[in-house]
Amino acid sequence: MHYLDHNATSALRPEAREAMLRAMDLGGNPSSIHASGRKARMLIEEARTDVARFTHADPQNIIFTSGGTESNALALWGAVQGAYEADARITRLFISAIEHDSIRANAAAMAERFAGLRLETFPVTKDGVIDLAALRQTMMEGKGRALIAVMAANNETGIIQPLDEIATIARAYDARLLVDAVQAAGKIPLSLDADYLTLSAHKLGGPQGVGALVLKAGAAFAPFTLGGGQERSLRAGTENVSGITGFAAAIRAASDLRSLQNLRDQFEAELNRIAPDTIFFGMQSPRLPNTSNFALPGINAETAIMALDLDGVMISSGAACSSGKVRSSHVLAAMGVSEDIARCALRLSLGWNSTEADIHAALKSLNKLHARHSRVAA
Numbered sequence: 001m002h003y004l005d006h007n008a009t010s011a012l013r014p015e016a017r018e019a020m021l022r023a024m025d026l027g028g029n030p031s032s033i034h035a036s037g038r039k040a041r042m043l044i045e046e047a048r049t050d051v052a053r054f055t056h057a058d059p060q061n062i063i064f065t066s067g068g069t070e071s072n073a074l075a076l077w078g079a080v081q082g083a084y085e086a087d088a089r090i091t092r093l094f095i096s097a098i099e100h101d102s103i104r105a106n107a108a109a110m111a112e113r114f115a116g117l118r119l120e121t122f123p124v125t126k127d128g129v130i131d132l133a134a135l136r137q138t139m140m141e142g143k144g145r146a147l148i149a150v151m152a153a154n155n156e157t158g159i160i161q162p163l164d165e166i167a168t169i170a171r172a173y174d175a176r177l178l179v180d181a182v183q184a185a186g187k188i189p190l191s192l193d194a195d196y197l198t199l200s201a202h203k204l205g206g207p208q209g210v211g212a213l214v215l216k217a218g219a220a221f222a223p224f225t226l227g228g229g230q231e232r233s234l235r236a237g238t239e240n241v242s243g244i245t246g247f248a249a250a251i252r253a254a255s256d257l258r259s260l261q262n263l264r265d266q267f268e269a270e271l272n273r274i275a276p277d278t279i280f281f282g283m284q285s286p287r288l289p290n291t292s293n294f295a296l297p298g299i300n301a302e303t304a305i306m307a308l309d310l311d312g313v314m315i316s317s318g319a320a321c322s323s324g325k326v327r328s329s330h331v332l333a334a335m336g337v338s339e340d341i342a343r344c345a346l347r348l349s350l351g352w353n354s355t356e357a358d359i360h361a362a363l364k365s366l367n368k369l370h371a372r373h374s375r376v377a378a
């Protein structure tokens with residue numbers, strides 16, 4: 001089997017698995033004051049220190065969550081409600097056109113829920129990079145404090161966003177900045193000048209269903225889940241001890257994935273040779289070293305995914321979708337890619353355990369598919 005879908009979920013690192021098994025065997029509720037509880041608490045606090053070190057944050061500003069989606073939702077709702085309670089109301093919410101659904105859907109819901117909160121979406125260039133001039137212009141027009149939500153790197157194209165410039169714009173207009181670092185973390189070194197930063201364990205070799213929201217010291221925040229006072233009352237609920245422990249172990253084991261770039265580039269060069277009509281997305285922009293997003297014109301993504309799957313090669317279309325159905329990508333649409341081409345978009349994403357054999361298997365299968373399609377089309 002050749003698993004090449006690490007942007008959907010990366011392979012679990014053995015270090016994470018071992019740490020989780022140890023934590024599960026330990027048992028105990030971290031809120032209990034007996035020995036088992038204290039041990040579980042210790043594991044969580046050690047993990048908090050690891051996540052804090054990784055994000056250059058203060059451990060007390062790490063909130064463990066159930067993953068990237070919850071972290072993004074919590075950051076958005078918590079920031080806007082927190083600012084309101086601190087008498088520093090946010091009236092403008094800016095997101096880019098290529099954000100993950102967890103940002104898009106929550107931002108849209110908030111614009112409906114909070115009277116006086118306006119949602120604006122700013123564009124990306126045809127190269128998939130946030131249009132800084134458009135963002136500056138949007139910031140300049142209109143009044144009121146803003147929250148800007150952007151991703152550090154896009155999950156479909158792998159395109160890395162100009163976070164330093166965005167942070168400078170945010171500071172110039174006294175805006176708050178939320179960075180969705182779910183795809184970038186563990187793959188490239190991060191620039192972390194954000195008020196709210198979100199992470200997900202399963203994208204960097206940890207388990208699914210656990211992540212973190214990292215607050216900058218002093219960032220306004222109001223909790224969403226109230227109850228038992230866990231996470232300094234910022235996110236109540238008994239902690240996912242084994243998940244959190246596995247998350248931290250994956251972070252400790254993560255070295256950035258820049259070494260994968262050769263493999264990715266080799267794949268793209270060879271695919272271009274086999275199928276010169278391949279369209280590669282985002283090649284003109286800085287990209288995550290592990291991601292290749294491309295279309296074989298005329299070959300529907302669903303057909304291609306199934307054909308490769310039969311050959312034991314697992315890749316995906318750009319956007320993984322919970323229903324298992326492939327939707328056309330809002331990311332490619334925002335880059336001006338036609339619906340016809342977007343429907344053929346595939347994503348191959350490498351991970352810490354990917355090998356040359358995986359790439360060769362993918363190329364062999366794509367070659368077969370492309371040759372068959374060319375014969376039928378001829």
Ligand code: PLP
Nearest residue numbers: 067068069100155180182183200
């Ligand atoms: N943000 C980005 C950029 C993502 O790629 C994803 C997952 O694909 C998420 C957020 C959501 O993370 P999770 O799957 O942990 O909910």
